Amino acid sequence: MKNKRKYFVCLGIVAVCVIGGLILFNSLKSKEEKYRAEQDRVAKYLVNHIELVDDYPIEKIEFIEFKKDNMTGFWWITTTINNKYTISLSERNFGEDVQVSHYSPAEFKIREKSVPNTNDNADNLEIIYKED
Incomplete structure (x- = not known):
């Protein structure tokens, strides 16, 4: 009787551990999907609001930093464009307005209004995501 018990x-205990592991795995996957979707949104923002001063098209965006500052509550995003130019952005929460925080005016022109990208390279934009 004791052995059966x-x-x-x-x-x-094994069942609880397995179920807990599955729940944790699904929440981590969901978190990664949210990060990736937000990075896609920021990349679209860059293509529609940023213009390179040298008039080259934006062909590649690499996310160098993508993290939340717990003191301020803002997300800080740093990207490298075309392996050459660095620009930093911030946003309060996912899906809210993206703000350009730091850039060199010698490298970028900021458009106040979104200009839909008519560049043929927009479909070929390479995005390198920052993993959490």
């Missing part, structure tokens, strides 16, 4: 207790 130990068996069921162990089986219950």
